[in-house]
Amino acid sequence: MNNATHDHFLSVRRVLVGAIAATALLGAGLVGLAPGSGAAAHKPAVVKVKLIEYKIKLKPSTVTLKAASAGKVKMVAANKGSMEHEMVVVRADSVEALPLDADGVVVEDQIPEADFMGEIGEYKQGRTKSKVFTLTPGTYVVFCNIDVDYGGTIINHFKQDMHAVLTVK
Numbered sequence: 001m002n003n004a005t006h007d008h009f010l011s012v013r014r015v016l017v018g019a020i021a022a023t024a025l026l027g028a029g030l031v032g033l034a035p036g037s038g039a040a041a042h043k044p045a046v047v048k049v050k051l052i053e054y055k056i057k058l059k060p061s062t063v064t065l066k067a068a069s070a071g072k073v074k075m076v077a078a079n080k081g082s083m084e085h086e087m088v089v090v091r092a093d094s095v096e097a098l099p100l101d102a103d104g105v106v107v108e109d110q111i112p113e114a115d116f117m118g119e120i121g122e123y124k125q126g127r128t129k130s131k132v133f134t135l136t137p138g139t140y141v142v143f144c145n146i147d148v149d150y151g152g153t154i155i156n157h158f159k160q161d162m163h164a165v166l167t168v169k
């Protein structure tokens with residue numbers, strides 16, 4: 001009887017020690033979670049984009065990449081205008097650095113492939129679309145380049161100042 005009680009006491013102690021050891025390991029694991037490891041560490045930076053006639057607003061307009069994000073920047077683009085818009089992301093030092101034609105319209109064909117980061121193609125007002133871009137530190141121009149024909153008069157959204165600069169650090 002005495003022995004049985006003693007054994008029981010020992011086994012309870014063993015369970016407690018085991019629990020403490022597990023907690024210590026878990027703690028060490030969390031502390032040891034270096035940038036780049038673990039699913040949560042890969043969360044992209046997020047930029048909220050507002051598209052209206054004829055402006056693009058970025059919030060924030062400067063993002064600092066965490067090492068663990070692997071250059072991933074999620075653009076959440078809300079079309080708050082009254083017509084379709086698109087969102088193109090191109091690496092360029094400034095709006096003026098983009099290849100423009102004589103009318104001041106971006107010539108997308110002349111953008112080097114390596115500088116073309118991608119786009120969210122035109123979509124309806126009232127909708128929000130998201131896309132994750134892989135960006136390295138630098139300067140990017142975010143713009144809408146659609147043309148709308150108003151009975152022969154073509155309005156190009158980029159030319160109407162529908163662009164913004166995104167800085168990635």
Ligand SMILES: [Cu+2]
Pocket residue numbers: 084085086144145146157162
């Ligand atoms: Cu537009």
